[in-house]
Amino acid sequence: MLFGAKRERFVSNTPLAQFPLPFDTEEITPTAPPAQVEHISDTREKSKTKPKHPGRLDFPAHLPVEEYVDHLPLHRQIERYKRKGPMKLLENFKGYLQTDGYSIYDWFAKKPGITHVGCMTHARRYFEKALSCDAEKAGQIMTLIQQLYVIEREAKEAGFTSDQRKELRLDKALPELNKLSERIAKYSKTALPKSPMGIAMAYTIQRWDNLLAYLYDGCLEIDNNLVENAIRPNALGRKNYLFAGSHDAAQRAAIFYSLFGTCKKNKVNPYLFV
Numbered sequence: 001m002l003f004g005a006k007r008e009r010f011v012s013n014t015p016l017a018q019f020p021l022p023f024d025t026e027e028i029t030p031t032a033p034p035a036q037v038e039h040i041s042d043t044r045e046k047s048k049t050k051p052k053h054p055g056r057l058d059f060p061a062h063l064p065v066e067e068y069v070d071h072l073p074l075h076r077q078i079e080r081y082k083r084k085g086p087m088k089l090l091e092n093f094k095g096y097l098q099t100d101g102y103s104i105y106d107w108f109a110k111k112p113g114i115t116h117v118g119c120m121t122h123a124r125r126y127f128e129k130a131l132s133c134d135a136e137k138a139g140q141i142m143t144l145i146q147q148l149y150v151i152e153r154e155a156k157e158a159g160f161t162s163d164q165r166k167e168l169r170l171d172k173a174l175p176e177l178n179k180l181s182e183r184i185a186k187y188s189k190t191a192l193p194k195s196p197m198g199i200a201m202a203y204t205i206q207r208w209d210n211l212l213a214y215l216y217d218g219c220l221e222i223d224n225n226l227v228e229n230a231i232r233p234n235a236l237g238r239k240n241y242l243f244a245g246s247h248d249a250a251q252r253a254a255i256f257y258s259l260f261g262t263c264k265k266n267k268v269n270p271y272l273f274v
Contacts (some may be wrong), residue, residue, distance in 0.1 A: 002113075028246060030211030049234075052198045068258075090108055090114075093108075093114065094112075094113035094114060095113070095114065095115070096114075096115050096117050096213070096216070096217065096220055097109070097114050097115070097116055097117065098116075098117035098118070098119065098220065098221065098224050098227075099116065099117075099118070099119065099224060100119045100122050100228070101118055101119060101122055101123075101203070101207050101210065107205045115213055115216065116210050116213065117210060117213040117214055117216075117220055117221075118207045118210030118211040118212075118213065118214075119211075119224035119225075120145060120148065120149075120211055120214075120221045120222045120223045121223035121224065121225055121228070122224070123145070123200075123203060123204045123207070123211060124142060124145045124204075126196070126199060126200035126203050126204070127142050127145070127200045128142065129139050129196045129198075130195075130196035130197040130199075130200045130201070132196065133195055133196050133197060134191075134196075134197045136197075137187050137197065138196075138197060138200070140183060141163050141183055141184065141187075141200075143182065144179055144180045144183065145180065147179070148173055148222060149222070150260075151168065151169065151173045151176070152167065152222050154172075155168050155169075159195070160218070162217065162219045163218055164218065165218035166215070166217060166218035167218075169214070169215050169218070170215060173215065174215060177212060181208065184201055184204055184205065187201065188201040188205065198249055211220070226231065230261055233257060233260070233261070234257060237253075237257075259273075259274070
């Protein structure tokens with residue numbers, strides 16, 4: 001098997017995370033205990049700054065980071081779309097870091113005490129794009145991925161604890177993942193590297209260990225959809241206001257996104273709360 005999995009691998013002693021909240025302002029005071037699992041994603045945002053050349057506005061890229069700490073959304077506005085921004089957020093973090101596979105987070109996975117968890121939804125999305133050029137092979141892989149979600153739904157509907165969900169995954173999901181790895185290993189031999197199928201294969205093979213990592217602990221999710229769904233208000237807002245007036249303005253917006261997201265999660269009317 002090219003990159004298969006064995007049951008014995010999935011034993012983890014990752015310590016609980018100690019994650020400080022690096023807000024520059026005091027609008028939000030966290031009360032939740034340190035989180036063991038951190039979901040993180042990002043999207044580009046523009047902020048208005050003083051132009052370097054007369055008659056032109058410069059819009060440097062920013063990184064609004066959407067995180068889930070103890071299942072509560074936290075938006076952070078980080079200057080520059082590079083590793084430096086997330087490094088400030090995650091410098092003391094230890095635990096499970098679940099991302100969409102964006103390459104800047106690969107560096108953090110090498111740090112002691114961090115286990116990088118991938119997103120199966122993103123892998124599936126690449127094969128969905130490949131349906132147009134190779135419907136048969138891409139469809140077979142998507143069917144195997146769908147089986148993994150059937151298992152997740154079974155655990156959810158049964159109300160399983162984290163330990164029960166881990167055991168179910170090892171019993172049922174692990175064999176499906178091994179079938180998936182065999183199929184991908186077979187098809188990758190003939191897929192053109194720059195074709196949609198080749199790109200899907202490369203993404204999955206490169207992140208295979210991360211995609212398997214949700215088997216380590218029943219508290220982990222198979223994908224990063226929690227945070228991906230929570231970041232949608234930011235994308236919707238960007239279509240309306242186009243950019244932030246400054247980095248500080250973007251930071252204040254991030255705080256309010258966090259506040260409203262937390263209110264929504266707890267079914268609290270944000271207008272009454274504020």
